[in-house]
Amino acid sequence: GAVVSQHPSWVICKSGTSVKIECRSLDFQATTMFWYRQFPKQSLMLMATSNEGSKATYEQGVEKDKFLINHASLTLSTLTVTSAHPEDSSFYICSARDLGTGGADSNQPQHFGDGTRLSIL
Amino acid sequence: GQSLEQPSEVTAVEGAIVQINCTYQTSGFYGLSWYQQHDGGAPTFLSYNALDGLEETGRFSSFLSRSDSYGYLLLQELQMKDSASYFCAVNRPPLIFGQGTTLQVKP
Numbered sequence: 001g002a003v004v005s006q007h008p009s010w011v012i013c014k015s016g017t018s019v020k021i022e023c024r025s026l027d028f029q030a031t032t033m034f035w036y037r038q039f040p041k042q043s044l045m046l047m048a049t050s051n052e053g054s055k056a057t058y059e060q061g062v063e064k065d066k067f068l069i070n071h072a073s074l075t076l077s078t079l080t081v082t083s084a085h086p087e088d089s090s091f092y093i094c095s096a097r098d099l100g101t102g103g104a105d106s107n108q109p110q111h112f113g114d115g116t117r118l119s120i121l
Numbered sequence: 122g123q124s125l126e127q128p129s130e131v132t133a134v135e136g137a138i139v140q141i142n143c144t145y146q147t148s149g150f151y152g153l154s155w156y157q158q159h160d161g162g163a164p165t166f167l168s169y170n171a172l173d174g175l176e177e178t179g180r181f182s183s184f185l186s187r188s189d190s191y192g193y194l195l196l197q198e199l200q201m202k203d204s205a206s207y208f209c210a211v212n213r214p215p216l217i218f219g220q221g222t223t224l225q226v227k228p
Contacts, residue, residue, distance in 0.1 A: 043208065044164065044218045046201045093163055095215070109154070110216050117165045 002028050002098040006113030014121055021079045021116045023094030029074035030096035034110065035067075038091040050077040084120045092116045106119060123147035125219030127209055132225045133199055141194045141222045143209035147178040153185050153192040158221070159205045168194065169212075199226050 003026040023033055026079050031052045034043040046070055049057040056069035065087075068080040077096075081088055093115040097108040125145045133139045143153065152171035156164035168176050170185035170192060182195040196203055204226045210216040 032215075036218075043220045046215060046217060049215060097214075109166055109169060110214075111166075112163045117161075 001034040002096075002111045004094060004096050004111045006116055007093050008116060009114060010117045010119075012119045012121065013084065016083055017120075019084055019094055019118060020083045021081075021094070021118075023077045023113055025075045025096045025098070028098040030077075030095075030098070031074060032097065033071060033077040034095040035069065035077075035079050036093045036095065038093065038115075041050070044093060047079075050079075052077075077109075081118065085119070086120045089118055089120045093120060105113070123149075123211060123213065123217050124207055125211060125217070127207075127219045129220065130223045130225070132227065134227050135199055135201060138198050139196045139199060139224065140194075141207050141224070142195070143177045143192050143219055145190050145192075145209070145211050145219075146215060147211045147217065149213045150187070151214060153183070154210045154212060154216060155181075155183050155194045156208045156210060156218075157205050158208065164208060167207075183197075186221075196224070201226050201228070 005024045005026050007022045033050040035047045037047050038044045046059050047062045050069045050071040052071045058064045071077040094113045095110045097110050127143045153168040154169045158164045159168050168183035170176050170183050175184045180197045185192040206221045206223050208218045208221045209216045
């Protein structure tokens with residue numbers, strides 16, 4: 001089945017540091033990837049939709065200058081948390097749909113990476 | 122906008138059957154998905170309903186009524202390992218998640 005790989009799985013760094021998280025689709029091409037954030041005991045909140053070769057689409061309330069998204073190839077999207085602060089500490093999860101399995105694109109399942117746990121000290 | 126409602130917690134015993142309901146309001150809708158998430162882990166896909174009716178996958182079944190904006194996840198023959206959080210998610214697309222239901226299975 002479709003596999004989404006996310007790296008790193010855990011990051012601990014000092015306040016003010018920028019952190020880059022990679023999301024790769026290993027056995028399929030993804031023109032679109034999605035980034036979610038999850039605080040403890042809460043739901044997964046969609047942050048942005050990453051579009052290959054074009055600008056990401058951010059959800060309301062998400063700072064695009066704070067969370068930089070780059071989708072330079074059909075298998076890789078990156079999320080950079082710039083000048084991270086303790087309130088940015090969270091579980092970040094990427095997701096992608098495999099559009100090569102036939103049927104309506106909108107009904108293809110989203111496959112999730114294993115997530116990145118970010119802790120800012 | 123969109124909103125999804127599901128119970129925050131459910132407790133049941135091993136071997137029992139549990140139903141987790143989900144009601145939704147959304148401006149775009151292609152289907153309703155269910156995901157399981159254990160503490161510290163990523164969500165894993167359980168089931169998806171694009172059309173009205175029941176979908177069965179082993180011990181898990183999911184139901185959707187588009188006219189009622191309602192769906193449920195049915196877990197049968199509960200096992201201890203089923204203790205986890207369960208999220209319904211509308212496929213806008215992309216997936217928009219509910220707040221999650223914490224299921225605790227007791228011996």
